[in-house]
Amino acid sequence: MSRFIMVIAFILLHSSLRAGIKPVIPYFDDGSIVFTEAEILNEYTARIPFKLVDRLIVVEAALLNQKGDFIIDTGSEALLLNEVHFPSEYPFLTPTKQASGVIDIIDNVKERKLQEFLLHDFVLKNAHSEIIDLSHIEKSKKIHLLGIIGFSILKDYEVFIDLHLNQITLTKVDKYGNKYDKKVYSEKITDSIPFKLNGHTITLKAMVNDITVNFGLDSAAEFNQLNKRINKKVIRSFFPKGRILLTGASNKKIEVITGRLFGVKLSENVYFGPMNTVLTNLNKMNEAFGTNLDGVLGYEFFQQKRTIINYQKEKLFFINYPLNRQ
Incomplete structure (x- = not known):
């Protein structure tokens, strides 16, 4: 894929x-x-x-x-x-x-x-x-x-x-997601959130401008993606900056609107600052995977959250960045 x-x-x-x-x-x-x-x-x-x-x-x-x-x-x-x-x-x-x-x-x-x-x-x-x-x-x-x-x-x-x-x-980990090594991390886990596996796709529920949004999590997404057919209240939290041309692994090209997405919240304690995002059509992706995603979270997500993925437990854990992070 x-x-x-x-x-x-x-x-x-x-x-x-x-x-x-x-x-x-x-x-x-x-x-x-x-x-x-x-x-x-x-x-x-x-x-x-x-x-x-x-x-x-x-x-x-x-x-x-x-x-x-x-x-x-x-x-x-x-x-x-x-x-x-x-x-x-x-x-x-x-x-x-x-x-x-x-x-x-x-x-x-x-x-x-x-x-x-x-x-x-x-x-x-x-x-x-x-x-x-x-x-x-x-x-x-x-x-x-x-x-x-x-x-x-x-x-x-x-x-x-x-x-x-x-x-x-x-x-x-074992089939229940329990680690064989009990002393892996020297730093404290501060938060966690559940996710659902849809096939191989990690899906998360978030709130944007009081609207529930379904995101997929993808470590190789260089920018977040937001479906341009999403609820208009969510679009109000997206501030466009321009257009860029993207090329895919199959060498197809598409022009998309780029900007910043504000106000993404995964829980009362897990929320994000503005993230670079592209506005695009995700219909083909949803048809291919049988999903109903409103967007994809990628590099911008991991840049703000040091993230641990446990597929068996269907859970994300977070470790804080140091306070003196530049």
């Missing part, structure tokens, strides 16, 4: 543990993925530093004898590999159905079954990936883009996305 570059909105890894045995690091050409900068805290928890490329969260990894960049995308359903670097000649590659993005639908997608994913002590057997052409994103962002990691990789972890320290913490 993919989306427009400015809003390319769900990456990291989903894995199962080898109980009690430390795996041998295999060669890169056997289908294993290695996060080269990861700090392994224990058998359940790893911290992975990331860089911000414009407003995209990008981690470095090695896969199939290649080393490069992956975008972290909680809005993506699966692992996407860039056809430029993983061409059709790769083994175990078969055509599959079209891949859906938050903004657009991508046809001619191929699927590859990888033998194994590996993050040091974290192992996932028989991972499936989808292969599409991401070359225009790679050129636009000036990165060596190997792919996009999404929900199917992340869902077995509690995922802490921290734009203060520019790192992601993954800690293994």
